Amino acid sequence: MPRDCPEFLSMALIALRDLGVVTPRPLFQNLTLNIGPGDRIGLVAANGTGKSTLLRCMAGRAEPDQGSVVLSRGTRLGFVEQDVPSSLLGLTLSEALRRALPPADRAQEEWRVGAVLDEFAAPEELRDRPLSALSGGWQRLALLARAWIAEPDVLLLDEPTNHLDLEKIGLLEGWIAGPASRTPMLVASHDRGFLDSCTNRTLFLRPGVSRLYAHPYGTARELLAEDDSADERRQAKDAREVTRLRRNAGELRNIGVNSGSDLLQKKSMQLRDRADRLEATLRTLHAERPASIRLASRDTHAKVLATIRDGAIAAPDGKALFRIARLDIRQGDRLVLLGRNGVGKSQLVRTLLRATAGAVPGVQVNPSLVIGHAAQGMAHLPESGTPHRLVASHVADGRATALLAGAGIDAEAQQCPIGRLSPGQRARLGLLLLRLAEPNFYLLDEPTNHVDIPGQEQLEKELLAQGATCVLVSHDRRFVEAVGTRFLLIEGGQAREVEG
8 A cells, every 4th residue: 555545544643654763873673663543652771772762753853764654644743852942042931832733723723821830830939931941841841731732633742751750751641641641752761650540552662673662661672672572582492403504505505416416415505594594584683782880888887977966058159958957878778869840959969069178067987988979961971082081080091991882882972072962971971970989978968850760770780789878869669669678858947857
């Protein structure tokens, strides 16, 4: 059936046929997918393996190397990228939404700006602020609201939960279940809880054969593991058969040559042909080999590593944020800081970091502390310099190359300025430097942002295996549930310990 005929298009709002991006290296290929009414598809892949590229191809922002993207007639796409375009940063939140309306309709439809902002529970005091002055979470919701006000038929969302606190993730999930419940969507995300809550199908994007399951992420991943194991067994069996055929072909050829039998030599050639055909069906196993995340911790005999007594936590401009009456952080504690964006979680992490370098009123740290610090977005990493140079300041050149490669930073990226790395590469570089520091006290501010699911799980296992002591800020519910032992809720200008 021709791909542009009405019968074909009526099957789906978006139809991908044999889609592929294979240069400069294979990201995905031969991808065939229909997106239609009722579809909530989670898009899952490792960092740098094509999720954003696929979404951009579907939105018409990039050209695939192979295949086609066909939209049914009149279909409107809402595409929410990860970053705010620089052209929008100077606009107020309300104006950014207004300009997403068709120019001819803006005067008449301007009322919809307020209605959509109400759907996203945007406070009145934020609506006249420029996007550049909003938190990362509100910038994400602003991009989503801009896409929504244009009344899309399909939504393409690239990491929609990045920078959202737990409250805003709940708001987003409620919006997807409510106002957006009838809108098909394709969602690229590393947030396992969000995927399980908001999707009903899962696409595992791979360089070879991608797999689609009619289940949310958790169930789909179990099925993927079963299919991968079956593939491995089948491939091993076929490889043994190839070896057997080639051995038999060699034996027949030798006998045929020695005896002068053309028949045996012909049978030898037939066996070699069968082996060649079977070998051609074998392919590199498609199970991901995730980049390595490892930690290394050093010992300390101290039982209490940090104490706070009537500590006042303030913003960089001196504005009071909250107080802590009493807090002891003991060896083995993994203290998770909870609260809305802006309440001061990151400032508490920075306060503890400052206390290791000098006196901070109300805060004392044990002299044996060796800090492993990861700032949000790995902002503590220098923009200039290269990953290789930075890591080679800790280990020999050859070892630096191997460690960076193991962390998923290829040879080309190792020599790039750190400021030009992708967010995922920066995250893995920051976590590698933590390993080299061998700390006994970790200060981690959103360490899983931009880290793929295998990387998140590796980091969880490492923190648990090392018995690490840490103060942790994270809005990743699965990660927090896996590693947290204590939970400090910050709200109303106070901090209090709560149950997890």
